[in-house]
Amino acid sequence: MQFLNQVSQILGKKSFKKIYILIGLLILIPILKPGPRVGYGIAKNQNKRILRIGTSDRVRSANIFLDSYMSVFAQLSNPPLMKMTPDGRIVGQIAKDIHSSSDYMRWEFHIQGDLYWSDGGSVTAEDVKFTIEYIRDRSPVAGWMKDTIDTVSISDEKTVILQLKRPYTRLDVEMATHGLLPKHIWQSIDTPMQYINPGENVGCGPFFIQKIDLNRGVILFAQNPFWKGPNPKIDAIEVHIYQNIDVLSLALDKGEVDVFYNYASSYPYQNLKKIRANSRFDFIEKLSTGLIFLGLNLGKAPMSDLRFREALSFAINYREIIKLDSLGYGKIPNRGLLPPSIEHYKDTTPLEYNPEKAKQILDDSGYGDHNSDGIREAHDGKNLTLTLLVRPVHARLAELIQDYLRSVGIKTTTKSVDTSTWINLKDRYRYDLTIARTTPWGMIVHAGWATGYFDSRRTGEGVLHNIDDPKFFKLCDDLLSTRNKEKLRYSAFQVQDYYNSQLPAIPLYWNVFVTPFHTKFQGWLTNPLYGIFNIDNFLNIEPTPN
């Protein structure tokens, strides 16, 4: 208090004015100081060709092995054995070629001969063997490896042989997501769950991780000095992490980052109008291989009734959903669920909005409103009141679905929960309806063609595992039993016919992924799995000539 007294005495009667002036100056002095023209922190390294990628994917730790988003970004430094091409085929990346035995019990991966780690060592079959065994034994998410891979051996310096416990036709697909680890570094890391390395991470891609600074919100990639492949036309790559997608949009508009990238996501549709007005940006627009769908608890009435599911499908206004939820960046889906961007797509009947038909089907199927209270009754005589389980990200969609169903006499109660609770409740089938999405990876895992989301013999975070039909199991097993292109095509068509006839899920829209990029770079290549974040792209893009 003495201090305040002294302050008061010093300031005297004019204290009010002086305090105002002091506060004003404190605020104004830094503001008046001129800042960089382009954006803060950008006006440096002008001579280097640096590609800055902006993302709002939340990297939680500097662990390239286990952090889900970090491991996506680390694939530039530690590429997987296989990769996806722009047209969606799985081909070799670290692997030059692959052979499997006719019974799919034995797989041989021959790796490229001119690959080197960023610390100078050669990439050998030992590294591949080590990586596969390391993932199998120490990764909590590689359960399939434990169940499937028996032994890993090497026949020469560049050939790895995998002997399986059971036939597995999709081993090459699985190998498209696990990055290669340098044995000489990782063999001393016993507990990867407790390991972080914010500094240099040795990699064998065209770029390697130089630094992961999560306080600064940046992952820095430098050129691998021992890279013998095609020369990258950019010197470095920086991934800038924003926690708020709207601020990321501002950063893009301002030129602080050159391109937007979020795994399996489009640039936010609501911000597209603004960025389209910026002449410095161009756009990649692709129909995603994923989709948004209405999931149904098929083990519970009335969702177990096909006629009820048919009625639901006619009650939904798909055009309005596309207009309001994806702001026009979507397409009305077919009953066959899968979008045309997927391999072996079959053109099934488009979904149709016809509430009168929905009402008619409900009336004919015994779901009438006998007490005239505006809500139809189920076969047990009780009002049809369904629980719609959603995550906050689908809140708007949930409101629309609720309105559509109410208009045909079905009452829904929306239960909005966080992701952990959603997983918990959907795994215990504590819902009637839910809104979910598929990712490009989710579409190809298991037997492919989205079967992984519905086959009740498996579980997982984003999957519903709600089909318990032997006919569907057989279709999955058929797909899993062959690599023959014709047989695969036939089975893929069969699966789409199943979706078409049984409606185990109602697709709401096929979404278009839009990726804005700064025109100072050209030559962008995307693939359906990782979008622009793929090595082919980073080897292909170059500064646009002035």
Add this chain to the structure above:
Amino acid sequence: MKKIARYLLALYIIISINFFIPRLMPGDPITNLMGEDYIASQDSIDALKAELGLDKPLLVQYVTYWGDVIRLDLGHSLHFHTEVLQIIASKLFWTTVLVGLSILFGTLFGAILGALSGWGKNDPKNKILTTFFLWIYCIPPFFLSLIVLYVFAFKIGIFPLRGFYETGTFTDIAKHFFLPVLVLSLSLASRNYMIMRGSVIQEKGKLYILYARAKGLLNRGILFRHVFKNASLPLITLVALDIGFIISGALFVEIVFSMNGMGTLIFDALLARDYPVLQGIFLIITIMVVLANFLADIVYGIIDPRVREQR
């Protein structure tokens, strides 16, 4: 002695609640370990549960938890892949800078301006200041953050859009912290201004002021030597409570400015049901709040002789 026992009891209860609350939430730390695309086998899940001790009965977990707390062993995080203490320490440093400066400026400016406003005449200058703080008080901090970010970082471009630093120099860090500290300080100052102003207005009519005036003390002397002390008592309690609240309450500001601090850590740990991290954070916050309240009690005694006499 009685007071210390009360604080220890409060600590015991709160630390116990810290154990039970995360476990009452649906889901568990293993549920969303690796993102929506990955599949974990039941064996792996069981192994991880055993590693975390989640396979044991709740009572055993509770006893183990207390043993760990006493040894200050907060465990490892499955989601952040490192020791909980290390994660918290790295985030707490930056958040302490953010929150510490905000509390300092927010309290100083709010209290002094509030006191001057309550003491002064209800002239236009005073009305404008009160309207300004009322306006700030009504705006949620995240919205205020978006406004200042849009104007100063995007439009004018004199501040960075995100992060704690870019190059790590003092000026660089100061630039990064300016806007978030400004927002939090303004939010706190607006509340403190209102409380202080109300308190001073209440004190104004009391007899001791007339006595001080009769003694010949000047206006400012009366305000800062006598009124300020008495009027600041409710503020001291609030500032003590702020210590805990603002760490988590800074979340929205951290998200807007992409600052990887304690608020974000709490948010991530909650979504991931990361029990060790949640327990660690709540433990630290609990200790800080209890300590701050303890200090507030001491300050109360220094400022107010009646409180001192009651002891």
